[in-house]
Amino acid sequence: MGVTKTTLFNDTQNELAAFAKVLGHPARIAILQYLLKANTCCNYNLVDDLGLAQATISQHLKEMKQLGIIQGTVEGVSVNYCINPEKWLELKARFSELFDGYRPGDCLSC
Amino acid sequence: MGVTKTTLFNDTQNELAAFAKVLGHPARIAILQYLLKANTCCNYNLVDDLGLAQATISQHLKEMKQLGIIQGTVEGVSVNYCINPEKWLELKARFSELFDGYRPGDCLSC
DNA sequence: TACATATATCGTAATATTGCAATATAACAG
């Protein structure tokens, strides 16, 4: 059906999945890595750097912006994007919470 | 077109995106959380717990198994799944590397 | 052997995602 049954899961699970989903595309990883290095970037920087069409880059930026991971400020004709510090820390914390919840043990029968 | 242009990105970016993608569904998050708590589980445990059909659970397990995040061992009629310790640490490290790469700075023009 | 239990796989329908050309919008320069 292509539709996720979100009602079966709690908010924490749906939100963490939503964050992971947006990181689940190499172009969006590449955009974030660009931002980590350059601190700021515009759409056209990414078009040059990644080799995807302008419309495609714009779409990926929109998705990350909607989740609050990045923010854009209009600067004349262009838009400067950068990472949202608070959201970035939240993301980091959410994933750490998941990963740190593991205590190794034997694979016993259930 | 629905097809990701993986050739535009490097292995690190594609692999990290693949890991994030598999975490990008609440059912798979829920399965991992179940495993973190119970240490081990079978398909039918998850069917009871999550409320998804057996075939659907099996499919989600398969995806995580293919990436090596979980492993399954046949135990009589059922299969015991558990988290792959090495892969889990690798995942944690990969995401930490991304998140720790951020140094806050101003959103300057580009 | 016949049956029950547990899981995997197949086939299919509904929906989502990816990518881009074309076009719209917005800000600035002359």
Place this chain on the structure above:
DNA sequence: CTGTTATATTGCAATATTACGATATATGTA
């Protein structure tokens, strides 16, 4: 106002994902 530059939005085609019923497979039990 006109043209230029940068970005957003729309519309569409190709492909991917999600979910599940039906069925296949595999192990254990009577």
